[in-house]
Amino acid sequence: xxxxxxxxxxxxxxxxxxxWLAGYVHTLIPNAADAEDVLQExxxxxxxxxxxxxxxxxxxxxxxQVAYYRALAYRQKKAIENKRLTFSEECFxxxxxxxxxxxxxxxxxxxxxxxxxxxxxxxxxxxxxLRYKEEFSIKEIALRFELTEAACYKTMSRIRLNLKxxxxxx
Amino acid sequence: xxxxxxxxxxxxxxxxxxxxxxxxxxxxxxxxxISRPEVRDLYLELSSQHTLLRQTxxxxxxxxxxxxxxxxxxxxxxxxxxKSPKHLRYQIGMAIASLAAVLALAYAWITxxxxxxxxxxxxxxxxxxxWGECTLPTTxxxxxxAGELELLEGTAEIILHSGVSxxxxxxxxxxxxxxxxxxxxxxxxxxxxxxxxxxxxxxxPDAEVTDFGTIFAVSVNATGQSTVDVIEGEVEIFRPxxxxxxxxxxxxxxxxxxxxxxxxxxxxxxxxxxxxxxRHGSVIANNDQSHLQQNLLLVKHPGDTSHAYTRKAYLRxxxxxxxxxxxxxxxxxxxxxxxxxxxxxxxxxxxxxxxxLKTEETWPDTLTWQTAPASDLNNRPFALDRANTxxxxxxxxxxxxxxxxxxxxxxxxxxxTLENRQSLTLIITRDTAETSxxxxxxxxxxxxxxTAQEPRLILHKH
Numbered sequence: 001x002x003x004x005x006x007x008x009x010x011x012x013x014x015x016x017x018x019x020w021l022a023g024y025v026h027t028l029i030p031n032a033a034d035a036e037d038v039l040q041e042x043x044x045x046x047x048x049x050x051x052x053x054x055x056x057x058x059x060x061x062x063x064x065q066v067a068y069y070r071a072l073a074y075r076q077k078k079a080i081e082n083k084r085l086t087f088s089e090e091c092f093x094x095x096x097x098x099x100x101x102x103x104x105x106x107x108x109x110x111x112x113x114x115x116x117x118x119x120x121x122x123x124x125x126x127x128x129x130l131r132y133k134e135e136f137s138i139k140e141i142a143l144r145f146e147l148t149e150a151a152c153y154k155t156m157s158r159i160r161l162n163l164k165x166x167x168x169x170x
Numbered sequence: 171x172x173x174x175x176x177x178x179x180x181x182x183x184x185x186x187x188x189x190x191x192x193x194x195x196x197x198x199x200x201x202x203x204i205s206r207p208e209v210r211d212l213y214l215e216l217s218s219q220h221t222l223l224r225q226t227x228x229x230x231x232x233x234x235x236x237x238x239x240x241x242x243x244x245x246x247x248x249x250x251x252x253k254s255p256k257h258l259r260y261q262i263g264m265a266i267a268s269l270a271a272v273l274a275l276a277y278a279w280i281t282x283x284x285x286x287x288x289x290x291x292x293x294x295x296x297x298x299x300x301w302g303e304c305t306l307p308t309t310x311x312x313x314x315x316a317g318e319l320e321l322l323e324g325t326a327e328i329i330l331h332s333g334v335s336x337x338x339x340x341x342x343x344x345x346x347x348x349x350x351x352x353x354x355x356x357x358x359x360x361x362x363x364x365x366x367x368x369x370x371x372x373x374x375p376d377a378e379v380t381d382f383g384t385i386f387a388v389s390v391n392a393t394g395q396s397t398v399d400v401i402e403g404e405v406e407i408f409r410p411x412x413x414x415x416x417x418x419x420x421x422x423x424x425x426x427x428x429x430x431x432x433x434x435x436x437x438x439x440x441x442x443x444x445x446x447x448x449r450h451g452s453v454i455a456n457n458d459q460s461h462l463q464q465n466l467l468l469v470k471h472p473g474d475t476s477h478a479y480t481r482k483a484y485l486r487x488x489x490x491x492x493x494x495x496x497x498x499x500x501x502x503x504x505x506x507x508x509x510x511x512x513x514x515x516x517x518x519x520x521x522x523x524x525x526x527l528k529t530e531e532t533w534p535d536t537l538t539w540q541t542a543p544a545s546d547l548n549n550r551p552f553a554l555d556r557a558n559t560x561x562x563x564x565x566x567x568x569x570x571x572x573x574x575x576x577x578x579x580x581x582x583x584x585x586x587t588l589e590n591r592q593s594l595t596l597i598i599t600r601d602t603a604e605t606s607x608x609x610x611x612x613x614x615x616x617x618x619x620x621t622a623q624e625p626r627l628i629l630h631k632h
């Protein structure tokens with residue numbers, strides 16, 4: 001495989017696994033900014049080591065393994081620095097084991113999620129829009145809606161459970 | 171999992187994802203993930219949902235955010251159209267960061283952006299730029315059509331398809347109408363117009379500036395008055411309100427379009443709120459101070475459904491600081507600013523009333539709904555003692571407007587009653603109830619505001 005073919009192959013593999021891989025890293029590292037940093041490292045590591053990837057084998061399994069060790073390294077570093085709340089190694093292992101191994105389900109899920117969002121009451125849609133389009137924190141949303149933060153967390157979690165129910169049903 | 175338990179863990183997960191969980195809460199969730207498979211599955215599902223929503227910006231939402239958040243005109247399901255500048259920058263930033271490591275190596279793959287048919291130019295440079303409210307992309311090399319750019323800090327360069335290059339110097343709000351016509355709302359823009367682009371226009375609130383092959387600078391101050399400096403060549407300046415047309419060359423001095431005195435525009439004097447013993451305050455019916463802010467005057471009429479959140483604003487001007495002798499009329503200048511409370515989508519055009527306190531009542535140190543001057547708790551919704559107040563002016567804020575300067579003529583104010591007064595207390599109420607209790611609390615700057623002018627009384631001598 002020449003360099004151009006290698007780049008093509010890599011970009012194709014990465015783009016079809018990107019959302020799934022991001023979901024995996026964010027699951028292990030709930031701090032979004034840190035998760036994004038780790039994700040960049042993972043992508044770079046995947047490219048740097050792409051020559052070791054055997055065509056015909058599972059890119060998902062390979063990239064998940066690379067991501068797991070990068071996330072673990074991050075966890076150990078943060079644990080030493082004691083600057084972040086991170087999941088324990090035991091928790092990492094459990095989440096790693098049970099995270100879906102099927103990247104193809106993500107695009108299906110995205111479509112279903114989109115339909116479920118449209119079914120939410122208008123107020124809930126506005127809250128989701130503030131959270132994800134405008135990147136408001138829960139505190140900022142609470143201010144907008146004249147809610148206490150606790151009430152806002154409760155409402156947001158109800159929205160999530162409602163979406164979960166809708167996703168399962170569909 | 172039992173519903174109660176599921177709700178409990180869903181709230182914990184929400185806090186963890188928002189990075190607001192305490193150590194105890196974080197460890198409690200972690201322990202449950204390890205020991206309870208149903209909590210583990212719940213975390214995996216909700217975390218995955220959270221990541222997908224982040225990645226798709228909630229595509230599928232039908233409720234428009236509309237102008238309530240000063241976002242670009244939304245209202246469609248089209249994901250790209252509803253992204254706010256803030257989010258757009260985030261997405262672009264993320265996309266760049268995401269691919270930088272990889273695509274730097276795959277340089278051959280990167281195709282330069284291609285202008286669409288309706289694009290008028292592109293942003294070519296920016297330095298130390300911090301952008302405000304923009305309806306156009308703010309990453310360099312991005313093409314854009316008609317829309318506005320607000321540069322809060324730094325400088326930026328735009329090149330239009332007509333060949334005209336424009337330097338923006340913060341703070342500036344600049345609008346592109348097409349490749350030959352632009353508008354400076356405020357701030358400074360410098361245009362370099364090449365041969366072939368003569369006739370290029372850079373208009374301002376009080377003038378139309380047409381180029382005849384030049385480099386020229388247009389500055390608009392906070393009151394909308396313009397100054398034009400011709401660095402090279404010649405421009406024509408037309409002032410529509412006075413039908414004056416004038417040519418300006420680099421040989422002449424800069425031309426400030428200050429208006430000549432006319433009976434209608436006689437010199438004005440101002441009395442700022444902060445002068446002397448001037449004071450301000452906002453009160454809320456439930457006296458919950460967390461719903462008020464020191465740097466804002468807040469006014470809200472939730473209607474009967476949520477009376478507790480009714481707010482009204484108080485202003486006291488120290489009249490000893492102004493010379494009212496030749497003053498015939500007064501108007502009140504207010505600056506509406508972005509409100510942190512409620513949503514503009516849930517209010518229509520809103521009518522406001524300015525009330526005057528008939529007596530010179532002393533204000534208590536702390537204003538509450540009960541202790542504020544002229545309070546009559548039996549008189550809902552604003553608890554105003556009608557016998558001690560008098561409406562002296564009204565104004566309207568159109569639906570969706572969240573910022574802007576407002577001048578309210580106090581035309582019902584009996585000027586003779588001010589003769590022996592030391593102070594004038596004004597109370598602002600909103601007569602229009604919101605359509606939902608999530609409606610906007612209108613906000614105006616006060617003397618604590620760092621970014622907007624404080625309220626002022628304008629003394630008209632005509």
